[in-house]
Amino acid sequence: MEFGSINPVLLVASLMVASTPILLAAIGELIAEKSGVLNLGVEGMMIVGAVTGFIVAVQTGSPFLGFVAAAAGAAVLAFLFAVLVLFFLSNQVATGLGLTLFGLGISALMGQGYVGIRPPASPRWDFFGLSELPVVGPILFNQHPLVYLSLILVAATWYVLRSTRMGLVLRAVGESHDAAHALGYSVHGTRIAAILFGGACAGLGGAFLSLVIVPQWTDGMTAGRGWIALAIVVFASWRPWRVLLGAYLFGGVTVLQLNLQAAGIAIPVELLSMSPYLITILVLVIISSDRNRAALNAPASLGRAFHASH
């Protein structure tokens, strides 16, 4: 095999870009799951974020407003999920699936007149010319603002969950909603906030895809990234830094396979295209085969409905 045509520095820089949608979605889902809610609608929220962000950015000409709208749009969808799951006590797995199916439909509907349009470019940051530095320049100092935001979110999530009151309440609600309720914490309030945060993050991730990475709108463009984000949360055993690792691992595989496709290596294109999914499955198998370790960090109330009877 010949790797000569692949530049390792650019590979790392583009890896970070390719991973960002999944990283954002996964960190949002991590918060939702830590509060005890399994939201399988990540894919649906991402694609709705992708389309709302795209439409608003094209209409206003401002990528920033596009990202804000993407977060808001996906949060609206997440709110629907929250109402169904928390107040109508519906099955979380089924509702999450419904969210994905509905999101895919509604996004295709919304995005109709927008196929084939180019969105306004959103520039990458350049720290006082530091991007000119060899190796570290393109990787650390010349990325899109959202790439930095995603990294800040990982650190913030880690800090909040570990050492703030808010994080402790969130974890308490996720571990035992009955006990948290008895202590006077608002189970529903915490979970709504967590679900909305998860939705907003997924929406940002989707918009990053449609406004920066591709940048275009096509139906179903998230292509399973929402599901991979879900898998990464399991892979990370609900730890923020491991989410980062998982997302970058996935991004690395994606970028590498695209580079290999472009380099014309004698591996069938389809095999390369399916490799991110296959590797996600493989990683899931490895992580879950150790029964004790996999279950250790899972929120104990994950997926269970809460109904205060008194």
Next chain:
Amino acid sequence: MIHLEKRPTPSPLWSYLTPLIAVVATMIAGGLMFALLGKDPVVAIRTIFWDPIFGEFAFYYRGQLLVKAGPLILIAIGLSLGFRAGIWNIGAEGQYIMGAVFGAAVGLAFYPMEARWLVFPLMILGGALGGFLWAMIPGILRTRFNTNEILVSLLLVYVAEQILASMSLGLLRNPDGAGFPGSRNLRQYESAANNELIAGWGMHWGVVAAFIAVIFAYIMLSRHVMGFNVRLTGESPRAAKFAGVNPNRLILFCLGTSGALAGLAGLFEVAGPAGQISIDFNVGYGFTAIIVAFLGRLHPIGILLAGLLMALTYIGGEAAQASLGLPAAAIQAFQGMLLFFLLAFDVFTNFRLRLGREIST
């Protein structure tokens, strides 16, 4: 204050009412959506739900009804078994693709042999096997390595789509097709074609298989010990464990059955209505079947009715696309809405609304 109070036992009345209320609510909400799109909501709803059965061109649409309902029912019956037991196979779309690929490969391997008695049954076996094997991947990973079957089965859909693309461009491509992607048309190959059994009815072998599956599932769930085990596991996993139900065997059974049925649906589709393996062969039946399973309350007869209704939204959607210019995606959103309303109203099966202050217990 309004609050919910748990019913001592689920209300049978509400469990029948929920799907009906959900359909009505979806029609209202869908009508609003169509109005927002600038279409007359009443006309749109009538075009989707009424005209295909009773309208001017009903003779054409009625046949299409069974064509669309067949695969939906077949897949949903399989899925409902797992859903009842808390085993979530949501990758039926992938199993459907693999069934079609396997079945079509068997058929094409025999081309141009004329022994239909041999080729067609072997294709059916191949289709079922393809779906079965594809569903066994999440099954075995779940039972051996405790890997989440929801994620694996779903991720495998994307893998199956790549295999489908590879097959239609490579191995199964029509050698006489002047280089165009896609396999030979199986409908033009006498021994492999799954044509209509009665002209104009839309009844092909896949629809027959769907009806047989409904009957078998009904008998199994109400009379056979396996059906009892499925229901027991769903309602109380602990009780099932004490009753000696082997959870691993149950997982493999549910996933295997749903995979085989989805594979069959794929085979009947590729040999019949679709005709050939092509890149865009799959149209989302595997996902819509999830809605069908829930709308039918995971009950075989319910699924039969729900499958027909969902097929109606497909055909009515196409009709509305042609006559009103309603976007195709609107129907997908409409179907998703239906699932939402269904899940929302389902709360009244297990809870009742109470007005006034809560009484502390």
